[in-house]
Amino acid sequence: MHIKAIFDVKCTTESKDVTSTGPTLFSLKNLTLSNLPNLKNVWNEDPDGILRMHHLEEVHVENCKCLRSVFPASITKDVVELKNLEVEDCEELMTIVAENSSADPRGTNQELSCPWVRSFKLKGLPMFKYFYYYSLQCHNFAHLESHTENQVGTEKLKWLSLGNNGVDMILHGEFERNFLENLKCLTLCLFSDAFGYEILEPVPNIEKLVVRGGSSKEMFCCQSANDSGLLLRLKELRLESLEELVSIGLENSWTEPFVRNLETFEVISCSSLKNLVTCRVSFSNVICLKVENCDSLSYLFTSSTAKSLVKLQRMEIEKCKSIEEIVSEEREESNEDQIIFPKINCLSLKYLKNLQRFYKGSLSFPLLEELSISECDKMVTLCPGTLEASKLSQVIPLEIDLSSTLWEEFMSKIGWRSSVEFKDRADLNEIWRFTLQIRDFCFSNLETLVVDGCQLLSYVIPFGVLPLLPELQTLEVRNCDSVKTIFDVKCSQDTFTFPLKKLVLLKLPNFETVWNEDYAEIVTEPNPADPEQTNPKLITPNLEHLTVGEDELKMIANGKFQRNLLHKIKVLGLCFDIECDEFPQYGFLTPLPNVIKLVVCDSSFKVIFWDQRPNNSEFLLQLKELRMESLQELVSIGLENSWTEPFVRNLETFEVIKCSNLKNLITCRVSFSNLICLKVENCDSLSYLFISSTAKSLAKLEKMEIEKCESIEEIVSKEGEESGEDEIIFPKLNCLSLQYLKNLRRFYKGSLSFPLLEELSIRDCDNMVSLCPGTLEASKLSQVKLEGSNTTLKTDLNSTMKKEFLEKISELDEVDLQSGPTQQEIWNGSLHIPGLCFSELTKLTVNDPRFLSDAVLPFHLLPLLPRLKTLEVGNSDYVKTIFDVKCTTKDTSITFPLKKLVLSKLPNLENVWNEDPHRILCMQHLEEIHVKECKGLKSVFPASAAKSLVGLEDLVVEDCEGLMAIVADESKEGDELDENAIMFPRLSYLKVESCNSLPYLFTSSTAKGLAELKTMKIKECKVIEEIVSKEGKESDEDEEIIFKQLQDLYLENLDELGCFYSGNLTLSFPSLEEVFVIKCSSMKTFSAVNKINHPTKWYCSEYERPQKESDLNSAVLKTSAKKVVINKKQFFTASHDDYD
Structure with missing residues (x-):
């Protein structure tokens, strides 16, 4: 917003006679000013009694960076009702009350009387000098919140909030001692990396201490304080938003006296804090404890500290994502060790996603009446030992004891889910045991079970639990160091048919077998032909999908995996550690003869199929699907090797996802003669997919999806000397999707035929005008989906796409023009565009335009931009000029609508206009010009252009080392220029900074026209000798x-x-x-x-x-x-x- 003043009293003060008419009384009570970057004054002139504001009570000012003061000097008589004043983030504010420019500084002091003021808040005022240049009287003042320097005196101070500068004021004795004697609450908003307890010495009677903000790593350091009597009256301690804090320091001996007296202890948003205390501390008087958003805490207290909380009544723990238990055991405590909280009546545990228990032993809460547990999905019960809460059952009737109630609640939450993950649990066996104790319990909907990082397990699922998993399709077990077997069937004599289809085994270093039974007794399907030969205990007739990691794959290669299980596997997934960059030897594929789908993912392999033929290449002969996913280091798949030809020829589905370093799918001709589906996504280094000879082998391809490959420029690349008439036919393709391919120019440089194409979707391919420059046949296609909307084909496909492209451009009101091939064609004039193509464009951003050899806007484009208001050009070593008017005849004239011009980081920019426009190009609407870091620029304007800029209001020029003149030498202009024309008649803001070749700013004739100039800032120009330069003979001394x-x-x-x-x-x-x-x-x-x-x-x-x-x-x-x-x-x- 351009607001520069709130109350306009300028005309009134010049004409109104207060003595005859009396002042205007304004009933305003609340004044709030926010986000006004150009506001310079609240009153544009001191009202001096003409406008009175006796009723003003609240004033809030925020983000007004140009404001110097809040009140004019005469307001001292008006703010008698003021109660609260807040001023924040005003960069140039120096004082609250402006000085009286007409008053004699040696005269009598005028007090600013604010008898009812209760609160001042001053924050983010880097230029602040003083509150009022005389004295301030506020008799009822009780709250000062200052985050900058100030000169405020108070008499009955109760609550003080200070920033770093305010702390320095106390330490330097700038607050009188008696001002601090009655202080009860101290809030420190710190921004330094150290907390000094020296600040606590002058405030001996505080009962509440709040410390927030800053980068302190330790609060109360271990060395003894000079005065061990600090904070002896402290009842409340709150630490908030101390992101770097790693230690509070309450275990230090000198803090013991005030820690013993604490009644309320709150720790909020201290994300680096790992412990509240590191050893036993006695909180014998703490009544209320609150911990929130402390993401590094794994527990709150050790058991000995917890036992000291004999007066604790309320505990709230929320949103601490790493906390696993509230009380941690010391040494070897057993489940029988009990902690009693004799007074606690309210316990709240919320949003603790990794909390597994309150304590590992036993607990007693004799007075507990309120228990709230929310979003603690990993906690089964408060403790594994006994749990006593006798009063809770009186308040909330419980059918069984609290521990069993919590168990049943946990099981009921997961019992209905279709997917369950047990992560980092040491009590999985306890969960299975309790599951078997609940009558009629069943995971009736569970289809996917993930067991991740669960230690102390030798097996994953006992045989007795299997009947409770009737719908389980997928089992994933990963990161479990102690697991040796997946299914424990050793102690069972029964036979059970299990519906499992997919088994994922990853990072199981001690894994030995899927079933812990003799191999001879394990079969994967019934054998009715000879039932007496086998005694199967677990039958998995549907298990066809196996995903393994490096360790598990070695078991397969070494023959230690159940071979009859491998024989039925049809889908094989390989998911290795990110550090593994070599694909394993291919021998592991031999015992997997029936694999029809191979998935390789989440690994750092550089090559999948090496060019060296393996000893036995008779594998993957049944392969139909190949998927490569999240292989960030992959540079070659290797399908062009001769030994891969048998299974490549049989491929029906080929998918490559998130392989960001892959530059080619294949490096030479490969025949995909049976390929039906192709999908490529998020492969940012691909510039094309296939060469034309490979594309011609895709005779059976029906579906092609290419998405989010930011470097791809064409789908099929030409070979050798192919002409524009060369045609590629995709005889079976019926679905083609090209999406989010920002650099795609075309599908193919020749001609294309899609005789069966019925679905075509193109989205966010902003550089593609048409699929090919040659002929394009798609006779069966009746409509195309462009940018998510269906478009009916009324003409041929190429014409429809080009029309859609031009319509899209014509509707844009903002364009961010980067280096792209289509922009190059438009700018160089090789792509014909209709006259109204950019008719709605109001803002053009040209960022790093490498395709530009010289000018940003060639003259032939200017008539196509009838509504352009803003032009921003930046970050280019190529741009030498902005407006090309060199090749234009002087009979041509264009009035350009531009209002704002921004030029930045153009080191080789020589001029804005590459020739004086001489009325060829008129920019009378231009209002703002900003030029920054254009070191090659010699002048901003040629003289004729400067004289045409009758609307220019803001001119900013910064960091232009080579700049020698704002306006080029007028003596070189022809006689046709009007010598009496005024330059910059509306210029109001001028800033020139760090232009180290500039000898002066303007000539005297130019300066005469600056009638509207309000602000002039000239900074750090090393050679400037004068601002206004004398021009020729100026003998008339009476001229001004x-x-x-x-x-x-x-x-x-x-x-x-x-x-x-x-x-x-x-x-x-x-x-x-x-x-x-x-x-x-x-x-x-x-x-x-x-x-x-x-x-x-x-x-x-x-x-x-x-x-x-x-x-x-x-x-x-x-x-x-x-x-x-x-x-x-x-x-x-x-x-x-x-x-x-």
């Missing part, structure tokens, strides 16, 4: 250069600046309010003659208070003299030090 609207003038770090203007003309500044002349060491005078109508604030340092000046030359002299005094002091100090 009037900066009518200039309010703020910044001159900073200009080492060679000698003056603002060296000519004889008078400079007039009727509206000037603030002048910053900082680190301009060569400046001796401002100008020969200058006029200002009222005292102006003069800043000669970033941190000092301004001086009131009525003569700018005098101000320069004072500043220079002050620097001499400072330099002398420094010299003598240094000399004295040397002498010592």
